[in-house]
Amino acid sequence: MVAEDFVGTVRSYVESTDVEPLRREEYAVFERLGLPTVRHEEWKYTNLLPRLTPALQIPTSTSHAEVDETIRQATERFGFTAHQIVLVNGVLAPSLSSLPDGVTVVPSLTSASPRDAELIHAASASRSQDHAIAALGAALAPNVVVVRVAKDTALTMPLHVVRVIDARNGAPLTSTRMVVDVEEFASVDIIDTVTTIGESATFSPNVLDITVHPEAKASWTLVVDDTQASANISYATAHVHRSAVFTSNTFCLGGGFVRNDLVIRLVGQQAEAYLNGLSVLHDAEFADNHTVVDHAVPHCHSDELYKGVYDGTSTGVFNGKIFVRKDAQKTLAYQSNRSLLLSSGANINAKPQLEIFADDVKCSHGATMGQLDDEAMFYLRSRGIGENDARAILTYAFAADIIERVSNAEVRTYLTARLAERLGSEMLSA
Amino acid sequence: MKPILTIDNLRAGIEGREILKGISLTVNAGEVHAIMGPNGSGKSTLASVLAGREDYAVIDGSVRFAEADLLEMSPEDRSREGLFLAFQYPVEIPGVSTANFLKTAVSEHRKHRGLPPLDPGSFLKLMREKMALVEMDPSFLQRSLNEGFSGGEKKRNEVFQMAMLEPKLAVLDETDSGLDIDALRIVADGVNALRSSENAFLVITHYQRLLNYIVPDVVHVLVDGRIVKSGGKELALELEERGYDWIRNESSVGA
Numbered sequence: 185m186v187a188e189d190f191v192g193t194v195r196s197y198v199e200s201t202d203v204e205p206l207r208r209e210e211y212a213v214f215e216r217l218g219l220p221t222v223r224h225e226e227w228k229y230t231n232l233l234p235r236l237t238p239a240l241q242i243p244t245s246t247s248h249a250e251v252d253e254t255i256r257q258a259t260e261r262f263g264f265t266a267h268q269i270v271l272v273n274g275v276l277a278p279s280l281s282s283l284p285d286g287v288t289v290v291p292s293l294t295s296a297s298p299r300d301a302e303l304i305h306a307a308s309a310s311r312s313q314d315h316a317i318a319a320l321g322a323a324l325a326p327n328v329v330v331v332r333v334a335k336d337t338a339l340t341m342p343l344h345v346v347r348v349i350d351a352r353n354g355a356p357l358t359s360t361r362m363v364v365d366v367e368e369f370a371s372v373d374i375i376d377t378v379t380t381i382g383e384s385a386t387f388s389p390n391v392l393d394i395t396v397h398p399e400a401k402a403s404w405t406l407v408v409d410d411t412q413a414s415a416n417i418s419y420a421t422a423h424v425h426r427s428a429v430f431t432s433n434t435f436c437l438g439g440g441f442v443r444n445d446l447v448i449r450l451v452g453q454q455a456e457a458y459l460n461g462l463s464v465l466h467d468a469e470f471a472d473n474h475t476v477v478d479h480a481v482p483h484c485h486s487d488e489l490y491k492g493v494y495d496g497t498s499t500g501v502f503n504g505k506i507f508v509r510k511d512a513q514k515t516l517a518y519q520s521n522r523s524l525l526l527s528s529g530a531n532i533n534a535k536p537q538l539e540i541f542a543d544d545v546k547c548s549h550g551a552t553m554g555q556l557d558d559e560a561m562f563y564l565r566s567r568g569i570g571e572n573d574a575r576a577i578l579t580y581a582f583a584a585d586i587i588e589r590v591s592n593a594e595v596r597t598y599l600t601a602r603l604a605e606r607l608g609s610e611m612l613s614a
Numbered sequence: 615m616k617p618i619l620t621i622d623n624l625r626a627g628i629e630g631r632e633i634l635k636g637i638s639l640t641v642n643a644g645e646v647h648a649i650m651g652p653n654g655s656g657k658s659t660l661a662s663v664l665a666g667r668e669d670y671a672v673i674d675g676s677v678r679f680a681e682a683d684l685l686e687m688s689p690e691d692r693s694r695e696g697l698f699l700a701f702q703y704p705v706e707i708p709g710v711s712t713a714n715f716l717k718t719a720v721s722e723h724r725k726h727r728g729l730p731p732l733d734p735g736s737f738l739k740l741m742r743e744k745m746a747l748v749e750m751d752p753s754f755l756q757r758s759l760n761e762g763f764s765g766g767e768k769k770r771n772e773v774f775q776m777a778m779l780e781p782k783l784a785v786l787d788e789t790d791s792g793l794d795i796d797a798l799r800i801v802a803d804g805v806n807a808l809r810s811s812e813n814a815f816l817v818i819t820h821y822q823r824l825l826n827y828i829v830p831d832v833v834h835v836l837v838d839g840r841i842v843k844s845g846g847k848e849l850a851l852e853l854e855e856r857g858y859d860w861i862r863n864e865s866s867v868g869a
């Protein structure tokens with residue numbers, strides 16, 4: 185019933201006059217696949233239904249977002265030196281945004297330049313058609329952020345996509361869609377944050393399609409640090425071409441419900457992908473990371489490290505797939521998932537999955553889960569460090585090496601401070 | 615004489631097994647006591663109980679540290695009140711630098727005494743000074759605590775930490791084990807430099823050789839959870855020469 189009402193809400197929205205054919209096509213994919221349930225293998229531990237409250241509403245489309253003081257403050261907490269794109273409930277807030285050359289926020293395909301429209305269509309076509317929530321996200325997004333980094337160029341600053349979800353009046357069902365195209369020898373560094381203001385429920389399925397052309401470099405750092413009533417879903421696909429490098433950093437430092445799908449296809453020789461992830465959860469928070477690294481051609485390299493710290497009654501899910509296709513000889517593919525359980529009520533479901541069809545490859549995977557080391561705790565306490573601080577220090581040490589993998593120093597500083605705050609130790613932030 | 619540590623009829627054990635079967639001893643300010651004994655006699659258990667390791671249960675007896683009931687205190691409060699345990703096996707802690715660890719520990723000690731944290735400059739100066747005492751290279755400060763340190767480096771790091779925290783009572787749990795003669799001398803010199811009329815040391819060891827460098831005022835022999843003999847530094851030499859069997863026989867005859 186809940187599911188039917190939800191689908192009904194989306195259907196009547198996409199059937200309204202101002203929604204374009206492409207978004208209706210995306211909706212059709214969503215409707216055909218249906219909402220995933222826990223009977224679906226990829227959603228076994230991740231139940232969407234409790235998040236589909238009848239209160240959810242799709243905000244009325246506007247040409248640009250109105251900004252008030254609270255929204256402004258929500259965007260100012262980061263303070264990164266970056267080109268900033270602020271989207272409120274998926275709609276651009278021009279007064280808070282500064283778009284560099286090559287970056288456009290497209291309200292509709294008809295108003296988009298032919299090249300942007302082509303990129304958006306191509307992205308929709310290249311995404312695998314088996315993910316209902318990705319199609320839902322693309323159907324719902326009122327704007328599309330198109331990032332095109334021209335050949336041989338690099339943005340002077342990182343691009344910070346500041347997603348603000350306004351849940352002060354009602355429970356928004358909204359999404360952001362991004363299409364990123366990094367041309368040959370170009371590079372881009374994208375920071376993607378989500379902040380909800382207000383305490384109502386939210387449901388936000390976001391979609392990112394990124395293409396890293398030969399010899400180009402792209403990094404994407406997603407930071408979910410959100411309210412208990414929020415539900416953030418991200419579906420990101422990266423196609424990485426010859427000698428290109430893609431790095432993803434996925435942080436979950438809070439949020440009632442988080443599901444991230446990251447699909448990386450290494451389609452050109454000597455492509456490289458680095459996947460770093462850190463979830464630090466407490467209370468009843470939930471975070472699910474599903475990753476796929478697909479080695480389609482020879483001589484590519486992927487390296488994945490996801491860590492999780494679970495306190496309270498929080499739950500983590502990690503599902504990491506690596507495919508090495510028959511022709512993908514000389515592949516190097518590594519995956520590691522490490523979990524720290526800080527309370528007896530916390531849970532982790534980890535499933536590494538390697539499918540290797542080539543015979544001359546180096547691949548490894550491993551999953552560990554454990555608790556804080558008693559000996560280390562005692563050692564710190566025996567030097568006068570209190571029990572809570574000792575726990576925080578050891579937990580911090582476990583988690584911090586993921587933060588160190590982020591290349592941007594300001595982002596590292598921000599994440600470090602948030603981590604320290606979350607671990608509840610003043611000492612760490614000093 | 616001012617007693618720093620007074621142990622009275624201490625009985626303690628682990629997992630329902632009694633290991634210390636009634637230990638009494640008093641360590642006064644300015645003194646070095648050695649506790650010697652064969653393997654399994656309870657030496658490390660005594661160190662663990664004094665430092666507050668939670669897997670050990672105290673069955674009976676009391677331990678007074680300065681003016682307070684030691685056994686009532688958490689491990690961190692024991693440290694803040696001036697007890698220091700140099701670990702037999704210092705723990706490797708990846709991701710926590712030696713410098714940050716000590717900054718935290720020293721700040722906690724100062725807070726306990728109502729003092730503000732040291733400013734970064736003075737703290738760095740203090741660390742360099744104390745590292746010189748045990749001939750440690752300052753590059754260790756930025757390395758993860760004990761991670762990848764050799765046995766000797768770990769033990770020197772223990773003495774360095776001791777120097778930073780300036781305890782009233784330091785318990786050295788087989789600090790000499792696994793050290794070559796040079797490292798042994800460095801560690802002993804470090805300890806000797808810290809000796810004063812205000813503090814005391816309890817040196818736990820299996821062998822006499824450390825006591826050539828850290829000369830004890832009193833030597834206790836621990837056998838099967840009891841102190842069976844106490845004496846001056848010459849007792850250590852006698853043990854070195856004759857082993858532990860004669861004393862074991864002597865004590866069972868006495869009992």
